[in-house]
Amino acid sequence: MARRKPLVVVTRKLPDIVETRMRELFDARLNVDDVPMDAAQLAEAVRVADVLVPTVTDRIDSALLSHAGENLRLIASFSNGIDHIDVASALNRGITVTNTPAVLxxxxxxxxxxxxxxxxxxxxxxxxxxxxxxxxxxxxxxxxxxxxxxxxxxxxxxxxxxxxxxxxxxxxxxxxxxxxxxxxxxxxxxxxxxxxxxxxxxxxxxxxxxxxxxxxxxxxxxxxxxxxxxxxxxxxxxxxxxxxxxxxxxxxxxxxxxxxxxxxxxxxxxxxxxxxxxxxxxxxxxxxxxxxLPHMGSATLEGRIDMGEKVIVNIKTFMDGHRPPDRVLPSML
Structure with a gap:
């Protein structure tokens, strides 16, 4: 029997090429309308997901993580910065956090x-x-x-x-x-x-x-x-x-x-x-x-695709039982 694909919840619209690859590899739940998730939607996402892919517009704090289901083991952030995530709370719950450094x-x-x-x-x-x-x-x-x-x-x-x-x-x-x-x-x-x-x-x-x-x-x-x-x-x-x-x-x-x-x-x-x-x-x-300027410092198509590729590598590596290359630790903050 084939192994179940992990449920990956993506909070915002990503470049088509990234989303297509995610659909091929994972059971990816996409945000095709690109409407930011509210608190209730984020709470539902962390409750059901194996992997959450948030962005800098999503506040992943300890209150939200209290809703995390037992299957959530990875937060693969589509971002370089990680100040929107309570990394310590995530790790205390056994949830690994990754980001997308060095591509922006x-x-x-x-x-x-x-x-x-x-x-x-x-x-x-x-x-x-x-x-x-x-x-x-x-x-x-x-x-x-x-x-x-x-x-x-x-x-x-x-x-x-x-x-x-x-x-x-x-x-x-x-x-x-x-x-x-x-x-x-x-x-x-x-x-x-x-x-x-x-x-x-x-x-x-x-x-x-x-x-x-x-x-x-x-x-x-x-x-x-x-x-x-x-x-x-x-x-x-x-x-x-x-x-x-x-x-x-x-x-x-x-x-x-x-x-x-x-x-x-x-x-x-x-x-x-x-x-x-x-x-x-x-x-x-x-x-x-x-x-x-409206927070467009990293806004190039090439950069966004590179970020998406890093997210995919982090998820795939983690799901294969290995340490993801872009793991974030509290000592890095």
Whole structure:
């Protein structure tokens, strides 16, 4: 008799090629309408599934896991970050957690670099002028739409993991001087290749940077890492870019500084209370003080397919009785 295929519940619509492969390998229950599951639907999913495939929009906390059925043994998250999952609670219940690391590095770094360019060079403001904005373009002028030069500026990267290093490689090509703060210094060979300066003190680094890029994960230790006090350390002509997680920055404090002109601008792809975006940020965007993007840092077709392939490998490996390659442990948080 053929072995029963595991019931795999997928919480959101994934690329067709990924879903098709899942249907071939597993008893996959798909979300073809892509409507986010509510709490009751998620509770039912963890009750019946052998494997749950959530995304960053699903809150997998201890309360939800209390509904887990005895068959749920794997949460194979379609995500790089795992701050939406209570990993410790899952492991206490004998549920393995996996994620999809290392496939979104280049895509996220590309978008980070795009924001590093877009904010000082006022790219969205310029695009709006030709796209039906309030201001009408009357032709080139020596003093119109002046931004700030990128070349020669100091970039301070917070979090020098895979994405931070990929940002540094791109930024060097644009003539930026690379500085970084990390839990520990990079190996000397990597630091030398990136011509990067390590700062043990985040406070000291922030006070000296022209542009700050947030590229660290959201953990209890990094919640509001850029607090109101730390944001005050920035120079008035400095810019902040965040493509990591909104919770790393005290968003209200950042808004107050932008409104008061205490910081030159910001480029944000993530927000503290997603999917809600502060109306104050939207107003600041219309004023040209901030560039806002709808959490699209990793949004490439290639990246999403790579993520799906990792999810499939993790499920298949686990179901074959082996340790999945992308297992998440509390020590990694």
């Amino acid at each position: 590095t280049e895509d996220t770094a590309d978008l980070t670099m795009a924001l590093i360019l877009a904010v000082p060079r006022r790219l969205t403001e310029g695009a709006q002028v030709l796209g039906g904005g309030e201001e009408e373009w009357s032709g080139w002028s020596p003093t119109w739409m002046l931004g700030r030069r990128i070349w020669g500026k100091r970039l301070g990267i917070i979090g020098m993991g895979r994405i931070g290093q990929a940002v540094a490689r791109r930024a060097r090509a644009f003539g930026l001087q690379i500085h970084y703060h990390n839990r520990r210094p990079l190996p000397h060979a990597i630091e030398e290749a990136l011509e990067a300066t390590y700062w043990e003190s985040l406070d000291q680094m922030l006070a000296r940077m022209d542009i700050v890029s947030v590229n660290c994960p959201h953990t209890p230790a990094t919640y509001h890492l850029l607090s109101a006090r730390r944001l005050k350390l920035l120079k008035r002509d400095a810019y902040v870019v965040n493509t990591a997680r909104g919770e790393v920055i005290d968003e209200n404090a950042l808004i107050r500084m932008l409104e008061a002109g205490e910081i030159a601008g910001a480029g944000l792809d993530v927000f503290e209370h997603e999917p809600a975006v502060s109306p104050k940020l939207v107003r600041l965007a219309k004023q040209g003080k901030v560039v806002l």
